[in-house]
Every structure is written in C-alpha cells, then in structure tokens.
Amino acid sequence: xxxxxxxxxxxxxxxxxxxxxxxxxxxxxxxxxxxxxxxxxxxxxxxxxxxxxxxxxxxxxxxxxxxxxxxxxxxxxxxxxxxxxxxxxxxxxxxxxxxxxxxxxxxxxxxxxxxxxxxxxxxxxxxxxxxxxxxxxxxxxxxxxxxxxxxxxxxxxxxxxxxxxxxxxxxxxxxxxxxxxxxxxxxxxxxxxxxxxxxxxxxxxxxxxxxxxxxxxxxxxxxxxxxxxxxxxxxxxxxxxxxxxxxxxxxxxxxxxxxxxxxxxxxxxxxxxxxxxxxxxxxxxxxxxxxxxxxxxxxxxxxxxxxxxxxxxxxxxxxxxxxxxxxxxxxxxxxxxxxxxxxxxxxxx
Amino acid sequence: xxxxxxxxxxxxxxxxxxxxxxxxxxxxxxxxxxxxxxxxxxxxxxxxxxxxxxxxxxxxxxxxxxxxxxxxxxxxxxxxxxxxxxxxxxxxxxxxxxxxxxxxxxxxxxxxxxxxxxxxxxxxxxxxxxxxxxxxxxxxxxxxxxxxxxxxxxxxxxxxxxxxxxxxxxxxxxxxxxxxxxxxxxxxxxxxxxxxxxxxxxxxxxxxxxxxxxxxxxxxxxxxxxxxxxxxxxxxxxxxxxxxxxxxxxxxxxxxxxxxxxxxxxxxxxxxxxxxxxxxxxxxxxxxxxxxxxxxxxxxxxxxxxxxxxxxxxxxxxxxxxxxxxxxxxxxxxxxxxxxxxxxxxxxx
DNA sequence: CAATGCGATGAATACGTATGCAGGGGCATC
DNA sequence: GATGCCCCTGCATACGTATTCATCGCATTG
Numbered sequence: 085x086x087x088x089x090x091x092x093x094x095x096x097x098x099x100x101x102x103x104x105x106x107x108x109x110x111x112x113x114x115x116x117x118x119x120x121x122x123x124x125x126x127x128x129x130x131x132x133x134x135x136x137x138x139x140x141x142x143x144x145x146x147x148x149x150x151x152x153x154x155x156x157x158x159x160x161x162x163x164x165x166x167x168x169x170x171x172x173x174x175x176x177x178x179x180x181x182x183x184x185x186x187x188x189x190x191x192x193x194x195x196x197x198x199x200x201x202x203x204x205x206x207x208x209x210x211x212x213x214x215x216x217x218x219x220x221x222x223x224x225x226x227x228x229x230x231x232x233x234x235x236x237x238x239x240x241x242x243x244x245x246x247x248x249x250x251x252x253x254x255x256x257x258x259x260x261x262x263x264x265x266x267x268x269x270x271x272x273x274x275x276x277x278x279x280x281x282x283x284x285x286x287x288x289x290x291x292x293x294x295x296x297x298x299x300x301x302x303x304x305x306x307x308x309x310x311x312x313x314x315x316x317x318x319x320x321x322x323x324x325x326x327x328x329x330x331x332x333x334x335x336x337x338x339x340x341x342x343x344x345x346x347x348x349x350x351x352x353x354x355x356x357x358x359x360x361x362x363x364x365x366x367x368x369x370x371x372x373x374x375x376x377x378x379x380x381x382x383x384x385x386x387x388x389x390x391x392x393x394x395x396x397x398x399x400x401x402x403x404x405x406x407x408x409x410x411x412x413x414x415x416x417x418x419x420x421x422x423x424x425x426x427x428x429x430x431x432x433x
Numbered sequence: 434x435x436x437x438x439x440x441x442x443x444x445x446x447x448x449x450x451x452x453x454x455x456x457x458x459x460x461x462x463x464x465x466x467x468x469x470x471x472x473x474x475x476x477x478x479x480x481x482x483x484x485x486x487x488x489x490x491x492x493x494x495x496x497x498x499x500x501x502x503x504x505x506x507x508x509x510x511x512x513x514x515x516x517x518x519x520x521x522x523x524x525x526x527x528x529x530x531x532x533x534x535x536x537x538x539x540x541x542x543x544x545x546x547x548x549x550x551x552x553x554x555x556x557x558x559x560x561x562x563x564x565x566x567x568x569x570x571x572x573x574x575x576x577x578x579x580x581x582x583x584x585x586x587x588x589x590x591x592x593x594x595x596x597x598x599x600x601x602x603x604x605x606x607x608x609x610x611x612x613x614x615x616x617x618x619x620x621x622x623x624x625x626x627x628x629x630x631x632x633x634x635x636x637x638x639x640x641x642x643x644x645x646x647x648x649x650x651x652x653x654x655x656x657x658x659x660x661x662x663x664x665x666x667x668x669x670x671x672x673x674x675x676x677x678x679x680x681x682x683x684x685x686x687x688x689x690x691x692x693x694x695x696x697x698x699x700x701x702x703x704x705x706x707x708x709x710x711x712x713x714x715x716x717x718x719x720x721x722x723x724x725x726x727x728x729x730x731x732x733x734x735x736x737x738x739x740x741x742x743x744x745x746x747x748x749x750x751x752x753x754x755x756x757x758x759x760x761x762x763x764x765x766x767x768x769x770x771x772x773x774x775x776x777x778x779x780x781x782x
Numbered sequence: 783c784a785a786t787g788c789g790a791t792g793a794a795t796a797c798g799t800a801t802g803c804a805g806g807g808g809c810a811t812c
Numbered sequence: 813g814a815t816g817c818c819c820c821t822g823c824a825t826a827c828g829t830a831t832t833c834a835t836c837g838c839a840t841t842g
Contacts, residue, residue, distance in 0.1 A: 092556065094827095094828060094829085095828070095829065096828080104791075104792085105791065105792045105793075106792090106828090106829080106830095107791075107792060107793080107794095107829095107830080107831080108790085108791060108792075109829095110828095110829060110830055110831085111791090111830085111831090114829095114830080118789080118790065118791085119790075119791085120789080120790060120791095123790080123791085135556070135584070137553055137556035137557040138557060138828090138829075139494070139557060139558050139827085139828050139829070140490075140557045140558055140559045141489075141490050141491075141493040141494040141499065141558050141559075141827085141828080141829095142490075142494050142797090142827070142828035142829045142830090143828080143829055143830075144490040144797095144829095145488070145490040145491050145494055145796095145797050145798065145799090145827090145828085145829075146796075146797055146828080146829045146830045146831085147797090147829085147830065148797075150490065152540075170519075170522075170725065173519075173522045173525075173526075176522075176525075176541075177522075180541055180542070180543055181543060184542070184543055189540055189542065189559065190540065190541050190542070191501075191538055191539065191540055191541075192525075192529055192539050192540075192541045193529070193533070193538065193539070194529055194530060194533060204486055207441065207484070207486035208486040208487060208488060208489045209488050209489055209490050209798095210489045210490075210538065235484070350729065376519065376726060377725060377726045377729050380699065380726050380729050380730045380731075381729045381730075381731075382729075382730075382731035443797095443798060443799085444798070444799065444800095445798080453821075453822085454821065454822045454823075455798090455799080455800095455822090456799095456800080456801075456821075456822060456823080456824095457820085457821060457822075458799095459798095459799060459800055459801085460800085460801085460821090463799095463800080465801095467819080467820065467821085468820075468821085469819080469820065469821095472820085472821085487798090487799075488797085488798050488799070490797085490798080490799095491797070491798035491799045491800090491827090492798080492799055492800075493799095493827095494797090494798085494799075494826095494827050494828065494829090495798080495799045495800045495801085495826075495827055496799085496800070496827085497827075558828095
C-alpha cells in the first residue's frame with residue numbers, strides 16, 4: 085500500500101518488506117550467487133516497486149572507488165570564455181561515449197593551468213582516474229606530471245608521445261602527419277613552404293609536426309629555411325592571421341603554408357584573402373586536426389585527420405588499465421591525410 | 434618524519450598528529466567558527482603536509498548531497514557516433530564554466546532517448562540536480578518529463594518554453610528570432626521565402642521559429658504558402674540537402690530559404706550550389722543558432738544567435754535554486770540577428 | 783545414526799565524515 | 813569565593829552499503 089516513506093528508500097526498507105536482512109538485499113541486488121533465485125526475484129521486485137536506487141555515496145565509500153573518471157580540460161586563461169577548441173570538443177564527445185561503453189561516469193572540468201589541484205578528484209575519491217587534455221606548454225607542465233606520477237595518480241594525457249616521459253600519453257603520430265602533408269605539397273610542386281606554429285620543445289605536438297615537415301624537405305633535397313617558420317604558440321585563429329602578416333612583412337617568397345592546426349590555417353586563409361593572395365592558385369594552404377569547420381571554409385581545407393574516436397577509446401582504456409593495476413604504455417595513433425581544395429590538388433565536390 | 438602511511442590520510446590521522454579530536458579537524462577544515470584560530474592553523478598546516486583531502490563519498494553520504502550536477506545529453510540513436518551537434522557543444526562549454534563558478538562539479542552523460550533512467554543520477558545521490566539538453570521530440574518526451582516532476586527531481590530543460598509545461602525550461606525566444614530574421618529577408622525584398630524545418634508540435638523549437646516566420650509574413654500582408662515549407666525533424670546537414678532537393682522537385686519558385694538551424698542551412702547551401710543556384714544573388718539563405726562554422730561557410734551565413742553563455746548560466750542557476758527549494762519559473766532568452774553575406778545584405782569582411 | 787558438507791541467511795562491522803550534545807576551563811561579576 | 817557565562821573541544825552517533833564471519837537447516841554419506 086502506498087505507505088508514505090520519509091526520504092528515499094534504503095536497503096533496510098527493502099529488507100523489511102521482503103522479510104530478509106539488509107545483507108541479503110545488498111547481495112541480491114549486486115548479483116551475488118549466494119542468494120537463492122527465489123529470494124533474489126522477490127527482492128528485485130520490491131526494489132522496483134519502491135524505486136530503490138543504490139546510494140552511490142555509501143556504496144563508493146564502502147567499496148573505495150567511484151566508477152567515475154574525470155576529464156580535466158586545461159586551457160589558456162586568455163582564451164575567450166565561450167569558445168573551446170573544436171578539436172577538444174570532438175575528443176570530449178568520443179571520450180564521453182567510450183566511458184558509457186565501459187560503464188563509467190565522466191566528470192568534466194575546466195581548469196586553468198595555474199591551478200595545482202589536478203589530483204584532487206582522485207584524492208577525494210570523486211574519480212578513480214584522470215584524463216588530461218590540452219596541456220599546452222609541456223616544459224611548464226612536466227613537473228606537475230611528474231608530481232602526479234609520484235603520487236600514484238591514475239591518469240593519461242592526450243598529447244605528444246616523447247622519449248623518457250614520466251607519464252602515459254596517447255597522441256597521434258604528429259611527425260608522420262607533418263611529413264605526409266609536406267610530401268603532398270612537394271608532390272604538387274611547391275618548394276617554398278612556410279610553417280606556422282611553435283617549433284620549440286615547449287609545444288611538442290607542434291614541434292613534432294615541424295620535425296616531420298623538415299624531414300620531408302630534406303628527403304626532397306631541400307633545406308628548411310628559418311625565414312619561413314613563424315612561431316605561434318596557441319591554436320587560435322587570430323594567431324594565424326598575425327603569423328601570415330609577419331610572414332608577408334619579412335618579404336620572403338612562399339608558395340605554400342603548412343599551419344600546425346586548422347584554426348591557425350583558417351586564420352591564415354583569412355589573412356591571405358585580405359592580402360589579395362589567391363588560394364590555392366598562388367599559395368597552397370594546409371592545416372592539421374580536421375575540425376568540422378575545415379570542410380566548410382573557402383577553399384575547403386586540406387588537413388591531417390586525427391582519429392578522435394579511437395583516441396577517446398584508447399584514453400579511457402588506458403586509464404582503466406592503470407586503475408586495474410595493469411602495466412600500460414604510451415601509444416601513438418596514425419594520422420591520415422584529408423585532401424581538399426586548399427592545397428591545389430584536384431577539386432573535391 | 435616521512436612515516437609511511439598505508440592508504441590515504443584520514444581526518445583521524447590529522448587529529449592524531451595535531452593532538453585533537455577528529456571532530457575538531459572536521460570543523461577546522463570546514464571553516465566552522467567554533468574552532469580557535471590557533472588550532473585551525475595548526476590543523477591546516479598538518480593537512481597540507483599530509484596531502485589530506487576530504488573524502489567526498491563519506492562527506493556526501495553524511496551531508497546527503499553531492500555538490501554535483503549531471504548534464505544529460507540526449508540524442509537520436511541514428512546520429513553518427515563521433516559527431517555532436519555543435520550548438521550543444523557550445524552549451525556544454527558554457528554550462529561547464531557556469532558550474533565551476535558556482536563551485537559545483539559536472540557529470541556529463543550521453544543518453545539514448547529510449548532509456549528511462551533519467552532520474553537515476555539524483556536518486557542515487559550522484560548528483561543533486563539535472564540539466565537536460567537535446568530532448569528532440571517533445572510529445573514523446575513529455576510523459577517522461579512529467580514523471581520526473583512527479584518524482585520531485587530537480588531538473589531544468591533546455592528547449593521550447595510552452596504554456597502549461599510540467600517542467601522548468603529555459604529556451605531562447607524562437608518565435609521572436611524567427612520573426613526578426615524573416616522581417617530582415619522581407620526588408621531585402623524577398624517575397625517567396627521557403628522554410629526548412631518541422632512545423633509540428635513534435636519539435637516546438639522549430640515550430641516556434643516557423644510561427645515567428647508566419648507572423649512576419651502576415652504582418653507584411655503575405656500568406657504562408659504550404660508548398661514552401663519542408664519538414665526536417667533533425668538538425669543535420671544531410672536533411673538540409675534533401676529538403677532543398679524536395680523543394681526544387683516541387684517546382685515552386687522561391688527567392689529565399691529560412692532553415693530552422695545552421696546545420697540545415699549549411700546543407701541547403703551545398704544543395705543550392707549543386708543545383709547551380711547562386712547565393713545570395715538568386716536565393717538568400719539564413720539559419721538559426723550561429724554555430725562556429727556559420728561564419729566560415731561560403732557565403733558566410735546570416736543567422737540568429739542564441740546567447741549560449743547566458744543560457745548556461747541560467748540553466749545552472751535555475752537548477753541550484755530548485756535544489757535550494759526556491760520557487761523557479763521557465764524563462765526565455767533574447768535572440769539576436771547576425772547579418773552576414775548569405776542573405777544578400779551588405780557584405781561583411 | 784552420527785558425521786560431514788553445502789547452500790542460504792543473518793549479525794556485526796568498517797568505510798570516513800559531520801554534527802548534536804555534553805563538558806571543561808577560563809574569566810568576569812557580585 | 814561562588815556563580816554564571818562563553819569559548820572551545822571531545823564523545824558518540826548517523827549516513828547507507830558491502831563484506832567477513834558465524835549460524836542454521838537440510839541432505840548426503842559411511
């Protein structure tokens with residue numbers, strides 16, 4: 085009968101109604117084989133009637149884990165408040181889905197790089213493990229990563245995969261991607277290819293792309309020209325515009341631009357248009373990431389696709405393995421060339 | 434001394450080291466005024482040394498709330514796995530930030546509409562309240578919303594704001610937006626304006642935009658022509674393409690297209706280009722949402738901007754108020770016209 | 783018939799924190 | 813010097829679940 089309960093039903097309420105002990109209820113609902121089928125069915129029915137839900141806080145407290153991962157998205161404090169790097173958004177989507185498939189909940193948090201409480205989610209038992217996204221300046225963040233490792237925090241980072249790294253990282257093969265896309269430009273007859281993007285060790289992903297770029301040049305018997313490289317430390321459109329302006333002001337000739345990210349490339353396209361240069365006739369432009377907008381800019385952007393779906397799965401998988409105490413290693417994912425019109429190859433629809 | 438502790442430090446460990454009771458530690462760290470400054474400082478220092486973090490599970494269990502919100506993102510099971518509606522992504526960003534500002538954590542979950550466990554997050558005390566995004570077919574989801582209300586679940590929905598709704602909803606003023614952008618097209622001399630988007634009560638947001646559209650027509654002495662309206666029930670590019678094909682196959686003349694979402698509008702642009710129709714010279718095209726890509730398509734898309742930042746803040750604020758037991762009402766947010774090239778008004782840079 | 787074993791259940795306890803209640807000590811007032 | 817008061821602290825307990833250990837009934841076996 086519709087007895088008015090104060091507050092939510094607990095396992096004791098179920099036990100009382102079923103005429104068994106709380107222990108049995110707990111066992112029955114967790115699927116323990118110690119409970120007879122008869123009792124189990126009775127308990128399940130009553131639980132459903134009472135709309136009973138296991139209290140996660142109590143359950144987590146008892147079991148000492150939360151079946152939850154935390155996604156920490158770091159960003160430059162200077163970034164506009166409402167915008168998020170579309171590439172990270174795509175990763176977020178695939179990570180969320182991977183978590184669902186594994187039965188884990190996902191806690192999402194934006195953090196300023198200046199904060200120091202990366203491990204708090206795990207330390208406070210809100211999450212069993214961490215996924216780190218958007219660690220910009222590697223040299224700055226490296227000491228923090230080391231600290232996390234020392235504390236025994238379970239975490240995986242999305243980013244460059246380097247030798248002697250303290251942490252576990254998953255990243256795409258940036259060097260290979262940079263090499264492939266440069267090869268492509270060379271095959272199209274381009275010889276003076278500018279590179280927009282930081283080449284220092286501070287931003288290993290960008291610099292790996294640059295390294296691949298240089299390898300391709302050398303393999304073709306060309307020498308990388310420092311005058312054709314412009315630093316851009318962050319992946320925002322404005323920096324793409326400014327970089328092209330720097331390039332133009334230097335007065336060095338160039339017939340192609342390889343931007344280290346699509347956002348930079350889009351900025352570059354805009355700056356070239358402003359300067360009256362035609363793409364791809366006078367200048368080829370290529371990017372990296374294949375963000376959704378890339379196929380819509382004019383002309384459509386040739387770029388390197390990172391498999392975000394696979395990446396999300398791997399990140400989640402690797403954290404879970406760490407949590408289970410299994411040995412885990414960093415890994416690199418393949419990068420794939422996506423040819424559109426901005427490079428000057430045959431037109432796509 | 435570097436005493437090796439097994440496991441994490443607890444408030445008892447701090448208490449022992451500080452020579453006080455566990456109660457005092459708890460009070461000191463929660464900022465209770467019952468503790469002397471002297472004791473508090475001592476405890477804080479020790480807590481820092483031991484890298485102590487309050488166990489959220491225990492704390493939540495005791496206090497019966499989790500200081501966490503859950504964002505439930507519903508989507509059509511047919512949607513491609515890796516893509517998320519960019520408008521929702523933008524909302525996600527602003528909601529995440531709003532949560533941070535309020536000191537709440539955010540749990541993100543994708544759900545299939547077929548699932549029935551919307552309230553589980555609150556029932557299991559994983560979250561204190563829910564934010565619902567992307568409830569597509571309103572008539573289908575309405576009974577569920579009613580159920581949530583009956584259960585006393587704290588939740589806010591992003592979507593159309595209707596009379597006699599059981600739940601609290603926050604949405605932009607779709608009718609006004611539809612009216613404004615149609616007025617704009619009319620002012621440019623367009624008279625045969627096609628509308629792409631479902632006009633039925635199943636999708637109240639689209640139908641409100643359609644209603645505003647019709648109001649504008651009527652105010653201008655024009656009658657809405659059913660032949661100029663094409664149903665599109667979901668906001669994906671492919672449907673935009675198909676809708677224009679339907680429109681062309683009908684053979685009715687039109688000089689403008691108002692797509693109920695930017696994604697539909699982008700599909701429409703593509704279909705028009707394929708059909709050899711020039712935008713905006715022969716056909717004006719406008720959308721709704723102002724997703725990031727909108728400014729990059731060719732020609733740049735005139736659209737209606739929804740203030741996602743404000744929306745995120747309002748959603749979070751309204752859930753928190755419900756949690757605090759304060760009375761809450763639905764609200765509509767203003768919509769703002771963003772004029773770019775696709776409508777045929779003066780060119781932007 | 784006693785001994786053994788097994789399947790099913792209950793009692794008791796731990797997880798770590800927050801808080802109501804009680805108490806101890808110091809100081810002021812009369 | 814006794815009384816009262818206030819400030820601070822400690823004791824004990826509740827939050828709801830999962831699990832170890834003990835128990836009890838029943839069947840099987842020698």
